[in-house]
Amino acid sequence: MAMTLEKAMTLAMHLLLAGLLLVLAATAGATAQVPDRILIDGREYALNTNPLESRLRGRRDFLSENISRSTANWRGYVAHWAIDGDRLLLRRVEVRLYDRESRQSSSVDLLTRLFPEGAPVVATWYSGALIIPDGRLVDYVHMGYGSTYAHYRVYRIAQGRGVEALSMDAGQFSAWRERKFQAFRQTAQYREAVADMRKEDSGMSAEDIDGFVRGFHAEQYPGL
Template structure:
């Protein structure tokens, strides 16, 4: 575990991944679910956005924000994004503060056209709790494959079907130039090949779950 946390610090700066993470939310067919992937993070990093000093950062939310999503007309749409700040009425209270206008000023509708990847949505019972990142497993999932903000495929999978799908996609991804690029990030880290593969399988799900060999 110590080795994993040290490498996380090197490869993913700022990640307090020793704690299970609070995911984004998505509303589908009138129900709210949480995500095990982060569609806004690529845009956040590209813009250089940082949580303001007033934001309360916790070990269960190292990103400092929560985004809320929906699917409209086949597109992934950002409903809101917010941070937690200290409340004024009580010493230890917290309240939500929207940052949507800060991120996307004067945009009444925000389609996630920057995002291509997999939206992984646990919608079943918890099977195995893992106190690390999004490592917990469930007995059912919804999976949305997104290309430049448009949902191009929807899958509803029980745990066995999801695990089979994940292994198939990971095997295809491991033969790609994109995988080779990820592999080089480990540099001279003193890891076995098996440890490297386990890490990529755990932290690059958005890339390989949506990978298609005809579109490397």
């Protein structure tokens, strides 16, 4: 059966990201990322999940040309969220702009470029887990959201609605995430992702493919 254009593009993105992950893992230049922010009961936390990415699907045409780019923020924006009752709300999409003439930086909210109706926006497109470190930093890792914290909050979300709220220390969080990945390994989605990688003869070992799938779907399987 011929591969659809959408599937071919998704696979190409998988392979590109696989190469990038392998390069980043082997170099010291990998950079910890600036997290999104989330407001819960009047207090703001870092959010080690990026729910807007599953809506954007790589789209970046909403970003201004004079955006201030940084290796600490590859996605180019910081989304601000809130938990309101059982709803996950998008409040704003903040980007940093740089004016070359004045050599000044400023922040601007580009949410209405994506959602003309304005804020707040219920994140009905998102199903997964919100990872919120709310304890002290235990182990800093200079790559992505790889650092370890003493305590975490986790909110499981289904189509923009909270279905479970968890509170865990670092050991419990690590064990919980591993259980979720092992459950994901039993799904058709995991088998298809592995089969697609093998089909393209990417040169990756079975262990590398498994590790890549673990990282690429890291926002999805905790929501199982």
